[in-house]
Amino acid sequence: MMDADIKRLRRLYPRLWRHELAKMSDGWTKITEELMEALDEIQPPIPGEYGSPLFLMIQFGGGFALAFVSPNPGLGEWNNEKALALIEAVSVFNDAVVETCEICAGPSHSIVQEPGSNQQRLCERCSEQQLAKFEARSVQ
Known part of the structure; x- marks a missing residue:
């Protein structure tokens, strides 16, 4: 908060x-x-x-x-x-x-969990952003 x-x-x-x-x-x-x-x-x-x-x-x-x-x-x-x-x-x-959505307060779309982190309730946009961040870290 x-x-x-x-x-x-x-x-x-x-x-x-x-x-x-x-x-x-x-x-x-x-x-x-x-x-x-x-x-x-x-x-x-x-x-x-x-x-x-x-x-x-x-x-x-x-x-x-x-x-x-x-x-x-x-x-x-x-x-x-x-x-x-x-x-x-x-x-x-x-x-x-x-x-x-836990991040932006928009309508939640799904519960997302990256390996090694807590699951989150996210909207579609925030879910895609979190996935992009995860993929960027995975490539490095």
């Missing part, structure tokens, strides 16, 4: 931000921010309270990312509608990941 995005997300969503998100691919920044915005609308931070009414964890790697959210029942006002809204927000994120 780019430094400017890290700083912005940390500033806008300090209670949802997790340091490991800084390692997330740039192409998934927008959908991560949309998830944080949705969660913040469902249950905003409580002024004067330390802690977050929500715990967000996003596991990512190898062309996949999966968000998990857990409400903190001791903070905030929770009801069935908010619980359903949490499920829907996480579902939107999880669905968007499989449709989004």
